[in-house]
Amino acid sequence: MKKLHVIGLGLLGGSFSLAARRKFPELKVTGFDLSEKNQKDAEILGIITEAKEIPDSDTDIVLLATPADSLGELLANTLDQIGENTLVIDLGSTKAKLCAQIAEHPKRSQYLAGHPIAGTEYSGPKAAFADLLDGKVMILCEMEKTDLYLKEKAYQLFEALNMKLRFMDPEEHDRHLAFVSHLSHISSFMLGKTVLQKMADDRNIFDMAGSGFASTVRLAKSSPAMWAPILTENKENILAALDGYIANLSAVREKIAASDKESIHQELAEINQIRDILDLGKG
Amino acid sequence: MKKLHVIGLGLLGGSFSLAARRKFPELKVTGFDLSEKNQKDAEILGIITEAKEIPDSDTDIVLLATPADSLGELLANTLDQIGENTLVIDLGSTKAKLCAQIAEHPKRSQYLAGHPIAGTEYSGPKAAFADLLDGKVMILCEMEKTDLYLKEKAYQLFEALNMKLRFMDPEEHDRHLAFVSHLSHISSFMLGKTVLQKMADDRNIFDMAGSGFASTVRLAKSSPAMWAPILTENKENILAALDGYIANLSAVREKIAASDKESIHQELAEINQIRDILDLGKG
Numbered sequence A, B: 001m002k003k004l005h006v007i008g009l010g011l012l013g014g015s016f017s018l019a020a021r022r023k024f025p026e027l028k029v030t031g032f033d034l035s036e037k038n039q040k041d042a043e044i045l046g047i048i049t050e051a052k053e054i055p056d057s058d059t060d061i062v063l064l065a066t067p068a069d070s071l072g073e074l075l076a077n078t079l080d081q082i083g084e085n086t087l088v089i090d091l092g093s094t095k096a097k098l099c100a101q102i103a104e105h106p107k108r109s110q111y112l113a114g115h116p117i118a119g120t121e122y123s124g125p126k127a128a129f130a131d132l133l134d135g136k137v138m139i140l141c142e143m144e145k146t147d148l149y150l151k152e153k154a155y156q157l158f159e160a161l162n163m164k165l166r167f168m169d170p171e172e173h174d175r176h177l178a179f180v181s182h183l184s185h186i187s188s189f190m191l192g193k194t195v196l197q198k199m200a201d202d203r204n205i206f207d208m209a210g211s212g213f214a215s216t217v218r219l220a221k222s223s224p225a226m227w228a229p230i231l232t233e234n235k236e237n238i239l240a241a242l243d244g245y246i247a248n249l250s251a252v253r254e255k256i257a258a259s260d261k262e263s264i265h266q267e268l269a270e271i272n273q274i275r276d277i278l279d280l281g282k283g
Helices: A011-023 A036-044 A068-081 A096-102 A148-160 A170-199 A203-208 A211-221 A224-233 A235-257 A261-271 A274-282 B011-023 B036-044 B068-081 B096-102 B148-160 B170-199 B203-208 B211-221 B224-233 B235-257 B261-271 B274-282
Strands: A003-007 A028-032 A061-064 A087-090 A111-116 A137-141 A164-167 B003-007 B028-032 B061-064 B087-090 B111-116 B137-141 B164-167
Touching (some): A061 A148, A068 A087, A087 A148, A096 A170, A111 A170, A170 A224, A170 A235, A170 B261, A170 B274, A224 A235, A235 B170, A261 B224, A274 B211, B003 B011, B011 B148, B061 B148, B068 B087, B224 B235
Parallel strands (some): A003 A028, A061 A087, A087 A111, B003 B028, B061 B087
């Protein structure tokens, strides 16, 4: 691992670079961001060792860490530009559309579809930190379509960063993520919106917000530049998740309206089983 | 402050007692819980120094820390039982109905309506800890109806526990809390339910859940015994909050269905202002 190239120098691209540089002190990291400010910040913060739009032909890995809706064109263009020993990995939150778009590209075998389950509600190079990926899950799709030798480079990087690898097909990935990630973001954003609307005539409302509110609304701080594209890229799965969510909210609304305390109690108790499942996830 | 009596020896009642005992080492804490197991645990954990159903006549403060729908009857009965120098404080999450119920009680001046903005998703005496209340907001309602001398006892306790006092009328309290607390719990419970339903045909879904999901679904671990009553006690305000939330979810659903990325981006960016408001709240 001698040369890494990162396109998109925000939270995720920046954290990958910082973590890789810590593990491979000799590593050169070239990189590019459409935002001049991000590009400059990334140089100052040591995320890249050299600003560069096109990866050198001897680059080991190119990481694409830009918004989900930009990845199709960027991935095709990048594959056209790279040398024959370079692997391109995208880190996007949606996988099915991208994998379909790139299926017939002559350099398909030089591409690996990835999605690290890691992030914070902050964005940009200044939000990046080397420990973000440590111990986190890295989902990889369509592994069989990637060149064996190039895949080794990816393993080497992810192992050095202490990531846990998971494999699944792109459609399964998008279906799952709609429920365990995309829906959470929508519910949190809309919770934030609902309370902000209330605040318009009630300035002091946040005085009474406790840690429970802070926890459920945390994701409403997330970057619109990242999230608006995810919501439309994974539209079908998200609509299914959202419809289920709205139906559940409407159903409990009727129980509350009917003051049906026993039924509400029973329902909440059943949902409590998520305790065990979440605690299991920690193991 | 020589004698405290706590009815309801769970997370909140238990934490108040532990914190008070730390500050006033000579304090006697008598107390009672409907659950024999909780009562026993509370003795073992040092939450109470003596199990007792009716407070002694020389008790300084009685804390009522039972589910919201039990407080009306319990409060009236407790006021009937206490000596003339005892103050009764309830710690319930809803205030309007309770204050109205007790308005004409001959010992109304020996009652103070309180609501500490503090809790975790866990419950019971074993979840109690002395630091739970430290630095937290304590909302007090209808202060003018409480005896001046008895109020001093309350101030002494809350100051010793390093709580920040806020004053508001009970209706305002319930309106606000519906938005910044009760709605968060519903959104989290229903998010948990939606994902659990999906998991029924997809066992591995939680493998991919990141910290974002954990954060938004944390409150779904909360106690049904506490939350089912809150939802029906504060029904009118909660229905208003829930209707606003469902309307916002339905509106963003239509934008996603229409792939209206610009409009979604703009909306998420506007909601991002919650960053400043939440960070302000920390100051």
